[in-house]
Amino acid sequence: MQILRGCIALFVWGAFTFSTEIMLAQPEPQVISSRFRESVSLDVNNTVLKKMGSVRDYLSEQQWEDAVKILIQISDEYGDSLYPEAPGRYLRVSEYCQNLLAGFPPEAIAIYREKVDPRAKRWYEEALAGSGRQPLVNITEQALMSSYGDDALNLLGEMAWEEGQLAEARSLWRKLIPRTASDSPVYDTGLFHYPDTDLPVPEILARLILVSFFQGNFSQADFEQGQFRKKYPQATGRLAGKEGNLSDLLAEILADPSRVSLPDNRSELKTFAGHQTRNFKAAQPPEIGAVDWSFPVPLVWSQEFTAKPAFGFRVPPGLFPVVHQEHVFFNDAERIYGLNWKTGLPAWSQDPQSSPILYPSASHRVSRLPFRPVVGVPRYTSTIAGGRLYARMGSPVTSVAKDERLGLFSDLVCLDLDQGQGKLLWKISSAQLREQNFVWSFEGAPVVSGNRLYVVLHRGFPEVQTNVACFSADTGEMIWNQKVCLALRSIEEGVNYISHLLLTLGEDQLYLSTDMGAIASLNTVNGKLNWLVTYPSQDKTDKEELSNHMKTGLVPCLYDRGILFAAPQDSSQLMAFDAESGLLLWQRPWPEQIRNLLGATQSTLVVSGDRLFGLDRATGRINWKTGYHDPEGFGYGRGILAGDYTYWPLREEILVVHTEQGYLKRKISLRKRYGATGGNLVIAGNQLLIASPRRLTAFGTDGQIPANESKKISALSIK
Template sequence: MQATHFENSLARLLIRTPFCATRALGTLCFVALLVLGTQLWGQVFERPSGLPAAEIDEIDNQAATHLENARRFLATSQWEEAIDSIRRAADTTPDRLVLQPASSQQPTGFQLYYPVRSEAANRIAQLADDAPAALVLFRKLVDPLAANWLAEYRAPGQPEPLERILHEAFASRNADDALLLLGDYWLERDEPALARAYWQRISPLLTITPQAAALTKIPQGSAWGLARTKVLADKYAEFFRQVTSEKPRALPGTYPDTDIPLAQVRARLVLASLIELDLPRAEFELAMLRALDPETRGTIGGKTGPLAEILAGFVSAANKWPRRDSNVIWPTFAGNYARNGAGTIPLLSLDEPRWRFPLPRQTSDREVIGSGRLRPADDMKSLRSYHPIIVESQVLVRVDARGSSLITSLDIQTGTRNWQNEERRQHEAGVPDSEPTTTPTDVSDTHANLIRHFGVARFTLTAHRGIVYSRMGSPITGASSRRVNRLLAADQASLWGYDLTADGKPVDGFPIRPESSLWSFEGTPVVSDEGLFVLMRRVDGGRSQLYVAAFAHGSSPPPADGNAADFRPTGTLRWRTRLASSATLGNGDIDELSHHLLSLDGHQLFVNSGQGLIAALDSRSGKLSWMHRYPRSTFRSADADQSDDVFFRDLTPCLVHDSMVICAPSDCDRIFALDRLSGRMLWALPASLCRDAMHLLGVQGDYLLASGDWLYWIDTRTGTLASQFPAGSPGTAGDAAANPRGLGRGLIIGSQVYFPTRDSIYLFSTSPTRGPLGMIPQPLGEIILSQRGFSGGNLVQAGNSLLLVTGEELICFPLPLSPPDTMK
């Protein structure tokens, strides 16, 4: 309502009721204050509202002085004093952060940080080029320790002693052996991507060199496999000899002077690609081995001879190897903890559904970011917020309805309810208690008691070893300052575990609740045999303190009084690592709802914070490996011509693919890729390009598939947009809307990508093809939904079942046990 319209209405009403003018005036002035206050509140964001950089724990003066002293001592050849100063810095504040020099791939505003302990290790490793005599002295000090740790590993075969060498004696003569053995350890555990990441750190010649980067435009330090399509096959040998003729200076985290024959490592890289069934990459790496090490002999798979010849036989036979079995589970959001899951049974059409299950429709009428604008790939009147999982014969879905949080288990063949668990959401004070129900209501009440709020509720689950885990209760993660101190434990979300083999019985040790009203859980945990890992937020006035926490399994005592509203079983905290303090859009004035998920691959945890940083941590110790701070976007809510699309990204955890971590933060207008072990920038899309991309679907071949209103093919070798559907030029304010427009999260199945819209699911190849004017999508078909009374939504596939999850129902379709002939 415009102010002039309101004033005219107020005057007319006062004229009609003169006998109550005084009382009416008081009442209406109060109403006017509410209405105009809302308008003034909106005007706060008419001008740009910039979010400042996240505040992190940078190196203190004492440690910085030690590092500066080391530089001076090296300049005057005082080797012993220089090494002592570097080690003192690491001992003083090992976990504080040191800013790294910007790389050529790093756009303005991006900043990479290493802990002081890692900075010290890298500086000592650089002595191989800068002061070899100093490195000799250092090795005399640490080589005996490293040798003992190496021997300790070879006895029980656990990786911790090897990791200790990397953390405490990286420049020792045994550190390259530790890298080789760690790669072998992870390959044996069917983690070829993580194995490759370790092997590539053995020498700067095992990744893209500066000469190769100049020729291919692929960043130095990237995997060689990315250069495959940049070089003609008949030029492979010439190319490899040219770009490896000189050993480059080692990048941080890369061993400087290995004595391991590189042919042994290159052979392992070929094996890793074969295990991944990436035959083009294996052939390219084999060509490198042939060009640089044609005569090196060894034993692989019981065969002894030239490594290149043995591996050539494996590559030739690999085309006949059986493919991996179809996935029978989809245990977490995006299919796995690396957030790059894919289906296995392609389809050209859909049969009649097996069953349909109603879901409570969720709206975002009072959500601030979406006020007056479309939500990319979503519907504000029927949000695509539900992301069910599949665990063998069960479909599990998490919803909010009737003042409760519910988890429902459905039989995947019949849709009948196996069991349902319900936890009250106490903050919904206006919703009366009701009897437990077997089906949700038509409309979700998760936002019912929120007047205005940033963000919307999303619903995810995680299953691990027969237990399903969820965040249950209030979706608020950043309560406003006027209410945060009044919250009881029952008013906040808690973590729960339910036994899938015992009709959803709560597991001992749950719930785990925040220790006070200032703390909250950001989303569903990721779970391994080591424990539960979750992002936590601590409200600090108008700022948000961000932590990653690890809890032991079965760690909370049973409540003394199950109805005690402020009982706080906090679990057994294994570790909790502080990341940063950040300003948020709510600024302590307005409730915030968020659902940030961690990613986990091997023992590495990855954090897309949505609060100014990406970080990697060791899941066993909680120690930070690296942190990359990015420039935060400016928020405008009143200017409809300025896009706030990136702020709608609320379920974009880091996507881990091979040696890269792909990031699409909710407060940054770029999609970018970082090296998983070093955090180095590999590439970044131009600002605002693909700003509507809400979902990172996965990587197939050379392309990242990302979707929002549009579907995008992004070249992971160079970080360029290769193609999109539909045609157009999204990326600047005022662009025409996509037509058709994406709706929900799509899915990669084999070499096809499935892009849902309101009326259809469009099928494309995961690789675009070259057209007259550049790369264009390869369409494979269209599954029309509207003619059958369906609409687009989130897609999930496991085994021979496909789930289509709209804002109002979950629909299960049967799939053939083998793909159609036309799709093979």
């Protein structure tokens, strides 16, 4: 396992430090001896690289005026491009310039402030006059090292705190903690520290302890409070609306955990992995009794794409249902289905002979298999937000073969669930995104925040390119389209390729694992890249392996309280990053293909592939593992966290494992007892649903009865 910059002060999960004023022991960072050859091409401006070289020359000669002048010019003209801050890690140029300035000597900082303070002062006065957040954001993005940068960080942190964006508040306030003489003499540009704030540091540190507490990290908050009392026993200030001794105020607040109301992502599964952070835990374990109802999913043309998945199945468990109120929805390439999860009847109907198909309204469509060969695993996801369902429909092919004769387009559709009983509100076809005769494809289902939705775009020619685009959730109109990276095509041009990339949304920031050598963070407002990390990509070209759902997974990043976990499918590494900065917290090689990041609790990260693993989320150390070495007993579908347990599906049974301690609580036999098979698990109310390759099965709470006596919807109703 490799830890980079482990000695840097980060206010995250458990490596709490007060900059280096209160310092925990950290592992020695390991140095990368040589830079790997990156598999992606990024928008790095050569002019910036040359000008940065000039800045370093001026700094070595202590020509502060010239160094500052060039930095301001670089930031103003090239601020949105990327700069290689360290091997394998890129920052936005404007952010890197501010980080670099923070390490300048006071006389150089004074020169910079003389030039930018008038502009920063104007923005700050606009914010105080009621112009909202944007003037403060302008300061933090363009003039953070001005005399008003610390005030902007402080006010933005207060706004984030009031809005419940605790991780954002932490990242803003953390930047106000200055470095001390005990830090490394070489300033590290990977993380920003405002060097000379006149704000009361103990008061800021006390707020950071409250962030830990209200994030539910009670033991960590207690530890931090103990360290704070030792360092600042007499410090006074204002905290949570009260004036007084800060240690006493903290002790009073921390003594009452009942005042903490954690974000609720434990109710309905609204998207893949349940929540847009890709981290979901149901409040209560499901009650599994008899098979209550079963819905046979017709085989459609797109599910014939793959020729030889494992265990003789022609299709994988590639359906990922979502739940809204009393209904469950799922889709394949052609149709969106809606069922009442209590009865198994079509949504909004008591007639078992009515059609459960919500989209398309016309039940017939002429579809043909592609002319050229196809590799990859088709998977189907959707997202529910604001009473609407958003799904990616059409051909699952995302990288079209160069000489493919069939138009392989994809659609993004929006259905009204709350007001229109599944009525189509709008549809965007990838054919509309044509650019110089090269067509984009939508990847997986979008994530949604407010009135905006975000989705990954992909194309295979003239180069393999991955973008992230933002659309209006109300109309489907494009707002911005941001290029992330280019890559070499890993399979020959005459083959169609299926992928299904999903974004992760955490604290109003977007995260994307491209599965081709890069992981990126983007701003939801304007699409600007916050940071981008590259890693050694394993070039997978074996068609059978790429088409085997036991060899590949659907693994978007998982966000939890400021930490981003990633398991790229083109790498054998499992990684954890500080989500705000992109700094690597830890990474470790993995013995088998990770197919699911199932969830993260306060102390444990749950990962599955052939077997199920529980890791210490702070270090990546494996605490426990369970499963079989026999391929017939490997994991089969996506499990779920519920209560204190993880429900993990195999092909013929479900294992119920204690999430923190890893002991096996129960085995639920599917095939022998119910005649069912494993698949992707969904909790709806107190019922457990299993989406297997060809069937959606609901287990009720009644006594156990044979599966063949359970209620069923006739396949004849699907027309």
